């Protein structure tokens with residue numbers, strides 16, 4: 112029986128980037144990448160953006176930021192059903208595969224809508240197939256209801272409206288993204304959605320959905336749209352390793368600052384709850400670029416192995432979001448803030464976020480790329496919000512933050 116030098120589960124950005132980094136670092140083969148997805152690796156972000164507004168079938172956008180090396184045994188439609196950390200095996204389609212090292216990057220799945228009948232027609236948006244199903248349904252629809260005001264909900268609502276549908280978005284928040292980004296950003300997003308004709312109904316929850324698409328709301332209204340998309344957030348898929356005995360927290364696999372979860376096992380992307388080397392605490396991130404960055408750390412660390420010099424996870428988390436024609440960029444530790452300061456920029460704005468000690472913990476920019484780049488460095492350096500607003504140079508690294516790749 113073949114023993115794989117490295118087995119990777121998951122063909123999202125974390126898995127692909129781990130494969131590339133492992134090969135670049137000279138990790139021993141053979142290498143196999145096992146993925147439940149029947150399609151070759153593709154980008155998810157376009158699925159709520161331009162893919163939804165383009166005519167015709169949704170074509171996959173291949174991942175370009177990382178490339179699967181030649182010689183990797185890629186198995187599509189191969190769901191790993193169990194991992195045995197002692198025997199160093201995985202179960203896939205009735206087969207047992209043995210590994211020396213394992214990178215698990217199984218990502219997330221969309222949260223289901225509570226209160227919906229089993230046969231209610233409710234779209235979710237995660238995979239290429241989901242994107243195709245949603246786009247096809249949209250081509251035959253006149254009205255759409257989007258449930259949830261996270262980034263995917265806002266992006267999809269904007270895209271559906273741009274495709275000519277009458278779109279309603281319902282959210283329990285007072286304004287889209289208010290909890291995460293604060294009032295100013297929330298009002299901007301609301302106005303962008305309103306400009307596209309999206310009817311945003313705030314402070315409202317779905318109480319039940321009767322098949323096929325009769326939606327009852329907490330404000331007493333009932334809607335019967337041609338299409339329903341639930342965008343309520345995600346459930347990280349950490350159970351595969353959790354069932355094998357690894358420590359999990361809220362569905363994520365707990366890992367050290369090298370993203371190692373057990374001897375010979377590394378995790379990356381949405382399922383990881385890694386100890387961030389600069390933040391000095393465990394972080395959970397759900398972003399494309401971070402999945403790529405974490406996958407690269409996991410892949411390189413798998414290549415050097417348990418006894419080699421392991422690299423730390425140090426990248427400041429961040430993402431971008433495009434709502435209609437408006438692109439926001441955000442970098443932050445992602446676990447909250449106490450104070451926000453808005454600064455106007457020509458045709459845009461910057462919001463600086465700080466904790467109770469006035470340390471910068473996040474930056475959100477719209478048409479202010481220079482602030483975004485500078486903000487990431489300042490966050491990594493532990494700068495104060497006053498320094499960020501004054502436009503000071505990046506300060507010396509502070510105690511507790513020993514290294515900073517970005518500085």
Ligand SMILES: Cc1cc2nc3c(=O)[nH]c(=O)nc-3n(C[C@H](O)[C@H](O)[C@H](O)COP(=O)(O)OP(=O)(O)OC[C@H]3O[C@@H](n4cnc5c(N)ncnc54)[C@H](O)[C@@H]3O)c2cc1C
Nearest residue numbers: 121122123124125147148191218380381397398399402430
């Ligand atoms: C519509 C949409 C738009 C987005 N837009 C943005 C954006 O604009 N900016 C941004 O930063 N982020 C965005 N994201 C989030 C981003 O795509 C995710 O954070 C990223 O894909 C996470 O990467 P990952 O590799 O951890 O997991 P995933 O990309 O979820 O990949 C997980 C892989 O694991 C496989 N898998 C799962 N279970 C098993 C198993 N048991 N056995 C084998 N394989 C398994 C899956 O099939 C999949 O291939 C978006 C996400 C969606 C869905």
